[in-house]
Each structure stands twice: as structure tokens, then as C-alpha cells.
Amino acid sequence: MAGLKVGDKVIELDGCAIPGRPAEVTKKSMTKSSGETLLLLIKNSMAAKSK
Numbered sequence: 001m002a003g004l005k006v007g008d009k010v011i012e013l014d015g016c017a018i019p020g021r022p023a024e025v026t027k028k029s030m031t032k033s034s035g036e037t038l039l040l041l042i043k044n045s046m047a048a049k050s051k
Contacts, residue, residue, distance in 0.1 A: 007045030014039050 010018055013029050032038050 004042065005045060009043040009045070010040055011043050012039075012041035 012018060013021075013026060016029075018026065030038065
């Protein structure tokens with residue numbers, strides 16, 4: 001539904017950078033109820049290929 005494609009990279013989750021973030025914290029952030037918003041910052045794989 002979000003339009004993510006294979007090769008896209010999640011850079012931030014709910015405003016917090018993924019690198020250096022404990023896996024347990026990231027997992028907990030991704031556990032949302034239906035209707036709740038999960039904010040993702042994505043690096044599009046197609047944008048990376050065009051550079």
C-alpha cells in the first residue's frame with residue numbers, strides 16, 4: 001500500500017534514524033494498530049540507480 005519496492009531503504013522510522021537504533025526498539029515502533037500512522041523516510045532504489 002505504501003508503494004515500497006524491492007531495494008528501497010528505510011532511513012528513519014517515526015523520526016528516528018535506523019542505524020544505531022536497537023532492533024528491539026525498532027520492532028516495537030513498527031507494532032501499530034490498524035489505523036495508526038507509521039512514518040517512514042525512504043531512500044528510493046530508483047533514485048540511487050540514476051546517480
